[in-house]
Amino acid sequence: MIWNKIIFGGLGRRGFEAVVASLVLGAASALVAGSLIVIEGGRYALTQAERDDRPEIVQIRSRFNRALFETPRSGNLPPLTLPVYEPLIEPEQLSSATGDATIVARQSLFRNVVSGDRFLNVYIFGIDPVAEAHVSSFSLIRGRFLRPDDGVVAILDDASARALGVDLGKTFPVRKADGEDLDLTVVGIIGKLDLRNAPPRTVEAPALTQGSSFVSSGVFVTLHTSETIFGRTTLTDALVVARTTTDVPFLVDSLREAFRLEPGVFVTERYSQFSRKVHDFVLTLTLFTLIGAATALLAGLFAANLLHDVYADRRRYYATLIALGVSPARVALAGLSLGLAVAFAGTLTAVLMSVFFRPAEFALPSLMANLGAIEPRFDLSVAAAMAAIALAAVALGISPTWWRLLRHPMATALSENGR
Amino acid sequence: MSPLVAVQCVTKSYGRGSTAVKALDSVSFEARLGELVQLTGPSGAGKTTLLNLISALDRPDRGEILVAGANVTSLSLAEAARYRNEQVGIVFQSYNLLPQLTALENVLVPMIPNGRMDRDRALELLDAVGLADRGAHRPAQLSGGEQQRVAIARALANDPVLVLADEPTGNLDDENARNVMALLCRTCRGRGNTLIIVTHDRDIMHTADTVFELRGGIIAKVKSNCHKGTPGPNGHPANDSHCRR
Numbered sequence: 001m002i003w004n005k006i007i008f009g010g011l012g013r014r015g016f017e018a019v020v021a022s023l024v025l026g027a028a029s030a031l032v033a034g035s036l037i038v039i040e041g042g043r044y045a046l047t048q049a050e051r052d053d054r055p056e057i058v059q060i061r062s063r064f065n066r067a068l069f070e071t072p073r074s075g076n077l078p079p080l081t082l083p084v085y086e087p088l089i090e091p092e093q094l095s096s097a098t099g100d101a102t103i104v105a106r107q108s109l110f111r112n113v114v115s116g117d118r119f120l121n122v123y124i125f126g127i128d129p130v131a132e133a134h135v136s137s138f139s140l141i142r143g144r145f146l147r148p149d150d151g152v153v154a155i156l157d158d159a160s161a162r163a164l165g166v167d168l169g170k171t172f173p174v175r176k177a178d179g180e181d182l183d184l185t186v187v188g189i190i191g192k193l194d195l196r197n198a199p200p201r202t203v204e205a206p207a208l209t210q211g212s213s214f215v216s217s218g219v220f221v222t223l224h225t226s227e228t229i230f231g232r233t234t235l236t237d238a239l240v241v242a243r244t245t246t247d248v249p250f251l252v253d254s255l256r257e258a259f260r261l262e263p264g265v266f267v268t269e270r271y272s273q274f275s276r277k278v279h280d281f282v283l284t285l286t287l288f289t290l291i292g293a294a295t296a297l298l299a300g301l302f303a304a305n306l307l308h309d310v311y312a313d314r315r316r317y318y319a320t321l322i323a324l325g326v327s328p329a330r331v332a333l334a335g336l337s338l339g340l341a342v343a344f345a346g347t348l349t350a351v352l353m354s355v356f357f358r359p360a361e362f363a364l365p366s367l368m369a370n371l372g373a374i375e376p377r378f379d380l381s382v383a384a385a386m387a388a389i390a391l392a393a394v395a396l397g398i399s400p401t402w403w404r405l406l407r408h409p410m411a412t413a414l415s416e417n418g419r
Numbered sequence: 420m421s422p423l424v425a426v427q428c429v430t431k432s433y434g435r436g437s438t439a440v441k442a443l444d445s446v447s448f449e450a451r452l453g454e455l456v457q458l459t460g461p462s463g464a465g466k467t468t469l470l471n472l473i474s475a476l477d478r479p480d481r482g483e484i485l486v487a488g489a490n491v492t493s494l495s496l497a498e499a500a501r502y503r504n505e506q507v508g509i510v511f512q513s514y515n516l517l518p519q520l521t522a523l524e525n526v527l528v529p530m531i532p533n534g535r536m537d538r539d540r541a542l543e544l545l546d547a548v549g550l551a552d553r554g555a556h557r558p559a560q561l562s563g564g565e566q567q568r569v570a571i572a573r574a575l576a577n578d579p580v581l582v583l584a585d586e587p588t589g590n591l592d593d594e595n596a597r598n599v600m601a602l603l604c605r606t607c608r609g610r611g612n613t614l615i616i617v618t619h620d621r622d623i624m625h626t627a628d629t630v631f632e633l634r635g636g637i638i639a640k641v642k643s644n645c646h647k648g649t650p651g652p653n654g655h656p657a658n659d660s661h662c663r664r
Contacts, residue, residue: 002527002531006520009518320515320517321517322496323515324503324573325501325503326529326531328496328500329497330531409476409478410496410499411471411476412477414515
């Protein structure tokens, strides 16, 4: 109790300045916190965009990614096999062009599948189960995902499974390139599919996402099985994941160089667009940071000056305590406690108000318009910045007083009147 | 019997170069346990400086000050605070009471470093200075004389062997000054404290065991009432010839 009185009491007229310092710090903190939570929101939006865009992924695809098309075997017409478009991406050629980047190889086929008395157009994808899982999202509602050592098994989306009338453990035939049927056993049913860089949806087929212009369903088998169906090892498309985004330009050049003699092979990347987005973000971020920093600096200095007045007025008070035998460290702690209480009272109130009254969404100017409206976010870095401003103001406020107390004889401070 | 306080060839200057002012010039004296020493002299003679040096609130340029055999001129800030807390009670001219604390709490402040605030002892001390019924009053609610009496009680809080009083009656009217001075001398005598008091009060000269008169930073005159006080290490009253300049 007595110690609390020693810390916070005896401010006299300087008590008003302490309150003003607290208010100034509060106002500055509110403004800075407002800027920072918008910045953090923008940073989060960019992280989201990076996660969605995956700018480190380069797609390489051949023009004809439909390997084979058959008319139904039932009916009056004889089965008709359309010409096979030879995919042009040789796995070895791709490997040599990509260096240490990760290759997510794919074979994409389109088949008429007959199951019992039904037939269906389905997309069949030969994938590397491990690599594909790192770029695409498969939500299975039943069964399991593919394994690298799987044989003639398949997972397929729920819509296709229902259309084919198959379920876990059942089989359905797929016509191979040699004209024979291969029975695939269903080991998993997909409830939701997010296939990265999915091919465009060109014909009527079951779909998990209605109205989508991209394929949102299909039968997935291992590359080994799809090569058996396809009769070839060449790829229809592949994703190449660069180690870092900065490697992307070099990787794209390398791929274009490797496939320069193949006019039907296209290399596409999103890094250029993404880097423009980043550039825009950095500009906006800089603007907000400058506003925040300038505000924090000016208000922090003003608050520090007010605190300095408070401390300077208490120099004799602190000297008296030391003269009475209270240890200097304990007196310093008392001084710091006062400053921290003043600073954090304002800062904490302001931060809470900023968080409480922040808008649900904040539409940034055109610089970041392509990110859409961002949601202001309060996180540890904002809290740390606020604490740093308060601490800096207290440190600046108390330093001159404490410096004079330490550097000059205590008798000097005791003989002072006020400052 | 070895002296409690031994000031040996102490020199202290303020300012630098041509503006330097020598506040004390090779001052030496001793005070024994239980002795009442009066320092007198005109303003600027170095009386307060000498008290500040003895209480380790300042450091001399040269010389040593031994209190209970320990040199107090080279203590760190924290050591000096501990020394004052354990061995010295200080009565300031301007009281230096903490305004937000009551009289009782002000007396308790020197006990904070000990970690044990003995309210009974504080009340007893307030009773001894005649303020038993004013313990709950703040300094602003007390007269100057009462504030100084609280300061005396505070100085005695840790039962120090040495009490230093710097013109304790300087801000008081005659009657209050007489009362405070009598109280201080009586209390210190009763408790066996060594009291070094800076005052112009002529009445106390008859009470003090030894009176040192400082002039221009040197001890110009010594008056010993009961031969208890010792003017210097070799009986020299003032700036001794044995001090190396």
